Amino acid sequence: MAVQNYVQTIARTLMEEMRRDERVVVLGEDVGKRGGVFLATEHLYDTFGPDRVIDTPLSEAAIIGAAIGMSVYGRRPVAEIQFSDYVYPGFDQLVSQAAKLRYRSGGAFTAPMVVRMPAGGGVKGGHHHSQNPETHFIHTPGLQVVYPSTPNDAKGCLKTSIRGEDPVVFLEPKRLYRALKEDVSDDVDFMLPIGRGVLRREGDDVVLISYGASIGETLKAADALAEQGISADVIDLRWLMPWDENLVLERVAAVWRVVLVSEAPHSGNMMSEVAATIAEEVLDMLEAPPLRVSGFDTPYPYAQDRVYLPGPNRILHAVQQVLDY
Amino acid sequence: MITDAQRFQPFSDEPIRLIDEGGAWLAPFSCDLDDDTLIGLYRHMVLGRMVDERLVRLQRLGKSSFVAPSSGHEAAQVGIAGAVHVGSDWIYPYYRDTALALAVGWPLVDMLGQMMGTRADPARARQMPAHPGSRALNMFTVASPIASHVPVAVGTAIAQKLAGAGDATVCTFGDGATSEGDWHAGLNFAGAQGAPIVFVCENNRYAISVDLQHQTGSPNVAAKAHAYGMPGYLVDGMDVLASYLVMRDVMAAARDGLGPALVEMTVYRYGPHSSADDDGVYRASEEVAAWRERDPIPRYRRFLEGRKLWDDAREDELRAALKAEIDAAVKASEAAGPVPVEWMFEDVLSRPTPQLERQRERFRAARRAAGEDVEG
Missing domain, CATH: 3.40.50.920 (Rossmann fold)
Incomplete structure (x- = not known):
């Protein structure tokens, strides 16, 4: 057990999963050299390099779309949208492409991928840094949606999401990123089951x-x-x-x-x-x-x-x- | 590797053309294709045309709900298909790519199953007609939202680059797609990454009814490649040899790590946008007739005849053989029958959610109560 806050747990969980499975790649705005604006991808770029930690153009459609195309090819992408409020240029990619891919191809193509996004209010961010968009995704058959509330849950749910076979919208309560610390499992295979509260x-x-x-x-x-x-x-x-x-x-x-x-x-x-x-x-x-x-x-x-x-x-x-x- | 760097120049004012309207070879270099390849291109163009004409009839008979006519696009599509290494390259087509899908080997039975929504469709009749896709061919399943496949194709190309296997992706779309944000997002990312992808615009000058002048202020689509740091080739897409040889070179360059390219193929669609469209409202019949005079199939036939590779007897033989193939595929696709109602609930996620299971149980109960056969 290690005492960690939420955002440290995200970064360390990604590190573990990238070590475990070389198919896992991280992509998004500022996720590379900067380590993410919240540091949720800290140290990944130094450890795995630009091929597996990809600083993308400032385009949510490109981030999510490319993640789908990589997952179709056999990679396990974990995309970061800097704030969930900015997902909408990539919304069509999630709704029209990722969510429907398995269904519309009769199971021939799938998109096992994770789209992480900090969400929620209480950070003095106004309407474009505070929203809770989960209903859009819940209402889109073909997506899984998870919103863990503690560092330990975040670890278990993130591992389950990365190792799963479906697209997952992974919402992170940003006002808790550094607000609380707790003992987090140091089991590299710690997974929390899909759909269980x-x-x-x-x-x-x-x-x-x-x-x-x-x-x-x-x-x-x-x-x-x-x-x-x-x-x-x-x-x-x-x-x-x-x-x-x-x-x-x-x-x-x-x-x-x-x-x-x-x-x-x-x-x-x-x-x-x-x-x-x-x-x-x-x-x-x-x-x-x-x-x-x-x-x-x-x-x-x-x-x-x-x-x-x-x-x-x-x-x-x-x-x-x-x-x- | 580009076989001859001087052969095709990007950003030309006039479309690259290798044979004229009479089928005469125009280029200052010789045609290096063997006879089987030359005849194969023709065969695929005729197949595309005959299937398209049959699809239109099937729709009128009520056997298919929708058709996106592809006649006029065959030279471009067969040229693209010829440049694909099927099985290792990836193809991201759009809904009008009938001839392309068939030319890379999509089985006729699968296509007709998809068009008629029967059990013969490997995608389980989940999509409206004109939405091809095949895992075996690395041909991504078409989605209706225009250009939404462009960033996805770029992701596959980036993954190809990371894998280092020397494969490439080709991504096709119409002229309307070039106005979408996703199109820009995709080309921009491909340029930044040097991804091995070739974007192909089958520019038929109309996005349903909206002509190119209302779509863009750009002199042509190929010019847009400047902004993404890639070459943009303007090609006569009704010349199958120009389409094929340009595509062969740019795909080879992409596989060699020279980065992405944009190819604009000027084509004309002879039919309406779709079976739900009336093109007489927005195009003059004289315009359509003028483009009919430039039909890519007779034009290329004249080239083959000039080389003594084709004649009336071979034409008759080919058309009879293709008609028999198409007839058999229509019959087999129809005979496969409708898909079961309960397939509706499958393939949403890798496992059904408890929520969906409950919905399915209630649906079954309601059907039973109504005296329906729930197994059917």
Whole structure:
């Protein structure tokens, strides 16, 4: 075990995977000599050289498109988009090419590749450095989507993604890059299974479900609830597509009340899907309607950077509503 | 290796042309191709034309939902195909590349299965017609969004360079594609990396109805290569020998590590953009008729006849043989029958998600409730 922060873990995991498998290549803007603007690819260029750590032109379409073409040829590309807010010039590559390649070729061609992108707010970055774009990708059949919330999860999920057979959108909560450190597995084959969430805390009174950076606020809310004598389950989904229906339905059926926390804009976000599935499958077990606490249907605001996010107070208010129902 | 560096010059004002409209050899060097190769080019052009004409008929009969007519493009496409080392090079075609796909060896049965959406389609009838692809041929599966395959092709070429195997990629598109951001992204990256790729624009002057003057202010497409640090060749794409020999040289240069190239082939599409288009709205019939006079197939036939390699008897024999092949392939593709409904759920990811499994179960239940045969 080594104590590492999130972004160090990304860099070290990439180093391990590049050592293990020479098919793995890293490409993106500033990923080479600079080691990435967040240093998520630090030391890779010095270790593996320009053939395997490729500084690309400033073009997300070129980065993602080339990653697809490399994966088709047998490489295992890990592309970096500097901020998820900048993925849109490459969006067509993900949606029209990567996501549909296996399907449209009847399985003849596949794109095993990872597109890493820092996402989420709370860094005073305004709307173009703060968004949570996961819904676009969840709504695109043929992509897997993962949004790990801790350094250790990031390691396990990144290895699973690189070694998998499908395109993965790998979202990293940038405000946690250096905000917390934890013991990270030093097992070079540490992998977390696709589509499996994790119960961060077990309780009897309410289930709180979240993922990504919002897990931090959700755990703070759970702490505050504990002081009031209310025990909360906290589920970290980790994977958004596929997502862990079994864990969610099992806990909601056991606890009967649920609050869903996501910092993405409210309408049609990931938690809309989770809430609909809960309603379809275990409605009769519920003591109160599922409530969502989320970002708003606005562009991400600059001045109100922190209050836009679903903080502990908004989560606690929703918990009170489902308890009082 | 470029066999003769002086032979073809990039950035010419007039298209590179090796035979005139009467089929007479124009170049100051001799034609170094053997008779089998010369006849093979003709055979593939006629095959492309006959298949295209059959596809149009199949669509009118309701056996295919869509056709992207390729007649007029055969010389360019057969020339491109001839320059590919099938199996080691990679091909990123676009939807109008019927003659190209057939000339590199795409089986007629596979093509007709794809066009008719039957079990004969190795891609399992997942795409609309006119979307070829073959893993065995390293021929990437066509996607409809224009130019979206260009950056992908560049990624494959960069991977070829890293592998050091001396292979190359060819990527084709129409004139409309050159306006897309992805086209720029791809050519720019290929130039920066010196990737072994040849970009080929089959310029038929129309992106559906929009003519070239409304597509670009550039004097031609080949000139755009200047900006990406690569040579741009302007070629008469209705001259199969010019198309083939230029492609042979630039593909060899790419394999030799000399970097990418852009080739513009001037062609004309005789049919509408697609079976859903009415080209009479935007082109004068006189214009089409004038280009019909320059049909690449009779033009090349005159060249072969001048060399005593072709005559009416051989023509009749070839057309009868190809017709029999096409008839048999149409029959076999139709006989393969429709694909099962439940194939819809397969090949999304390497393993189906629990979400998709649940959707499939509900779909089955609804079908059973409606009295449908869920196995069918």
